[in-house]
Amino acid sequence: MRAKFDPVRLEVFKNLFTSVAEEMGVALRRSSFSPNIKERLDFSCAIFNSQGEMVAQAAHIPVHLGSMPLSVQTAIKEVSTEEGDVVLTNDPFRGGNHLPDLTLVAPLYVEGGSKPLFYIANRAHHADVGGITPGSMPLSQEIFEEGIVIPPVKIVRKGRLQKEILEVLLANVRTPNEREGDLTAQLAAIKMGQRRLPEIVARYGEQQVTQYADFLLSYGERMVGHCLKAIPNGSYYFEDFLDDDGIGGPPVKIAVNIEIKGSRAVVDFSNSAPQVKGNMNAVYSIVNSAVFYVFRSLAGIGVPENGGCMRPIRIVAPEGSVVNARAPAAVAGGNVEVSQRMVDVLLGALAQARPDLVPAASSGSMNNLTIGGWDPRRNRPFAYYETVAGGMGARPFADGLDAVHTHMTNTLNTPVEALEYDYPLMVKRYCLRPGSGGKGKFSGGKGIIREILALTDVQVTILSERRKFRPYGLAGGEPGKPGKNYLITTSGQEKLLPSKVCLRIKKGEIIGMATPGGGGHGKPGR
């Protein structure tokens, strides 16, 4: 007996499912420890149907959007779960993004049920999961250098925490106390979902709840289908390049062909380069997220965050290529850098179809900066990690925004005063980068200049992009200025640094970063 579709109930259920996901999110944030989760909100919580399709999500980070379902589907496929089990995984080659993202998946049974009605899951970015450098984002050549790899395993079995597994994990990370705290918070969020979802089932009945979960998925499908219909049928190709492979190799091509036919799309990355030796490799879940992000942004406000949205879109990403690397490739740059270039090529292709909507390229890099060493004032080691924003690409109807995180990231900065209090560092300059936005009828947004003085000898790691290949302009607009990393020595001499670099700098030296501006849109006037 199928319940009749009622557009009012649909909206009521959308609210119900979303509020459960959000309440899980609040529980996670509230009981977690690290600033990365509490302040930068680098986590997501979601509800899935029995097939592993996402019904609702409370998300703060676009790059989690398309990827969590893959972890859930792997967990369903590879682990036979029972009531009271919770599966843990971070394996990028089985649905993860990169190793620091730990994902928990739990089946949800209701009283007397023999099969799970739903799955609930959450994913959070942990500050360190081992590997060769603190923060687990090294200039690596193999996944093993990036930290501990956890295939889908039961961290909770029939309600009992599996201490042995937890101990193996904690023995492989630099900050075990904090990791245990954050993992406990993730488990608390699972418990919240396990309490709230059955309340809804009790109120509305199993039949109606699962029926409306399905209705919500087809609703998401219709919403995205509607957006695809607004794109003229045809085939749209675009390609762009990563500066290098992460270890100084040649440029790496990322290419996409988008074929639109009515309310369906095929997104084909087959023309992209093979996987590379360095860490500039993405995994399949990242392609999925990037595609989801782009179409969701085009569809406009009001599209729900659920798996139905991906139904009209087929993705082709050959295994062994830079967009879908095979183990044991290094993938540290995939999540933060390759993901941004994927968005650039997707938008570049779609700009041909919808020139009225699509912006020129944004800065296209998360400009990752890590500074670490020994803090003599406090007599302890320290590690500071930051992503520096850049310019947004100009829109066909407006200038690009200055100094803002775009596309796959949206984290907050570390205030100058907080940074100087916490670390033996001093900010010398933090301002807009003049002239960095591409000229056009509408100009690209300006990048940022951030210069940091070392008050003691420190180690610096930079993982950045768009130092050679500039953010493209559209419709005659000029490209944005490429980024620049540099060192100012104690004698005031400026030395240019490569886009990815790991070096030691001395007390009194300054590390500088000038981030790329956005591309311009339309021919510049006189």
Next chain:
Amino acid sequence: MSNLGVDTGGTFTDFVFLDDGRLTCFKILSSPANPADAVISGCKDITDTVKGLGLVHGTTVATNALLEGKHEKTALITTKGFEDILEIGRQNRPQLYNLAVEKPRALIPARRRFGISERVTVSGEVLEEVDRKELARLLDQVKKEKVSALAICLLSSFANPSNEQIVEEAARQLSIPVCASYKALREFREYERLTTTVINAALMPVMDGYLTKLEGALQGSLLRIMQSNGGSVSTRGARLYPVRTILSGPAGGVLGATEVAAAAGFKDIISFDMGGTSTDVSLVKGNIQTVTETRVANLPVKVPVIDIHSVGAGGGSLAFVDPGGALQVGPQSAGADPGPICYGKGKGVTVTDANLYLGRIDPDYFLGGNMPLYKERVGRYLAKLARELKLPPEEAAQGVIRVANATMERALRVITVERGHDPRDFTLVSFGGAGGLHACALARRLSIPRILIPRNPGTLSAQGMMRSDVFHEYAQSVLLKLKDVGKKTLPNLFAPLIKRATANLARTGFTPSKIRFLPSVDMRYEGQSYELNLPLNLKNLMLAARSFHSLHQKVYGYAHPGRKCEIVTLRLRAVGKTKKPRIDPWQPSRSKSTRPAARTGSIYYRGKSWPTPVYERDSLLPGKSWTGPMLIVEYSATHFIPPRFRLNVDEWGNLVISTPEQKGS
């Protein structure tokens, strides 16, 4: 003695006057172009006969100037190399999936932002002093810009304001309002301190002009201005810190709801204020909760604000069917113009139209019967919406209400369940024009056992303001390791704040016996980047500081007793207790016994029509009880009591409604 409350709103300016225990409430149309005109004309009748009036006023001049970009031309002096922080913000964008996203425009454009060479470290050491010659050159440039106000915000001035003071001192020659960040907000994190300082500076001339006009017209009255923290302040205080008056209207509402409910015997309440475009909810568990940061016009403002959660669902919220076939309500609103369909101009179905269509608003009584409603227009447009939804019109109208309720239910869940409170322990206090049509349904959804609707629900905010205490707030970031805090440290650090507070309150006529001090500290574990506010006991400051771990346990569910903690910011609220004249229980004036229903209407509810008696509110006298369905009409509001809900009227004239026991949904 304060006995007049005046609250300026978008459409009406509300007045509540207390004379010998009796309340008089009235509304007059606001005068948006010159908000002071409505205030003055409403007060005139009273001030002409009553001398020595104590008047508390909640004004929107500051907020509106900010939202409409009508603040005054302002310049900024900041540390060289950091002139663009106003534009960079925290680097994030306000919406994730919107290619047309915009950041709020910087309140001061680049050419009026001036950098000066200087540097202070976070520990307060002056690395580079301000150069007087460079400063003089800069001030010349400021002068050329012909600005009306100047903001000064240097890096780490919270730790040592000496450089900022040099600039402030020299800027006096400009003879314009000057706001230095160490005075506006002596707290760390430069961006939030900067926006708060800049907004305050830009509003100083606006507030000064407004108050000068009011004071001129209301001579002989003691005027105080409402702040967003739930306390009021002298006009002098409002001139110095206009940024603290934003959101004072909603604050008055929570204050009024809390006081009315407390008089009726309910200490734990959820205030529920449903207006035309949005709904404000706030949880009061014995005490009103404040937070230290809010956002206005998308900018962070660090001022103490009553903790109010707001959602975009109100009487004017528009219903539409989206491309996926779902019914959506809000956040777009029909606003005051064109307004709902039933007002005669609008074409989009609103929540108000749906209520009217289902018989839950009586056109004969709307705003005392002074405003004609066009019910037949509603039928036409609703039929169109119903066709799109493939539903009968009654079901479509009910759907609009259910979807709006779902949004408000989520807001109520955010402040209760998500923060660890059980809704069953609270009373829902509903006010504002539209609340009474939705409060019962929401109470049932959340298992809230009781709903209280005060008398004069349309002017409750003004009533709350009228009886407010005076609040002065002081804060100072100190960044102290708890292990370095000795027995004398906190008393020594708080002493100058207490001294300043005592002097400032004395200026407004408060003797030390009328002042209460509420010290607190923002604390965190070392290495964390967020703080918890911990109330302290003035007699034993250290004892309370040590209870940080248990507070952390309570709020976040865990604690690290072995970890080191630090004190980030000291806060002091100084409360000047005002005299509060008594309010007498309600004395029904016109008749001594409950009158029967004025008429019987028909209300569509849960799939069928119910014959429903319509009562005038004043005809329902204390001591009796009724069972829904019933409709209660009064001057500024209508209340729908669904079947099985029970109504009592208490001695204050409050409607006290009991939610029936749940039997499934």
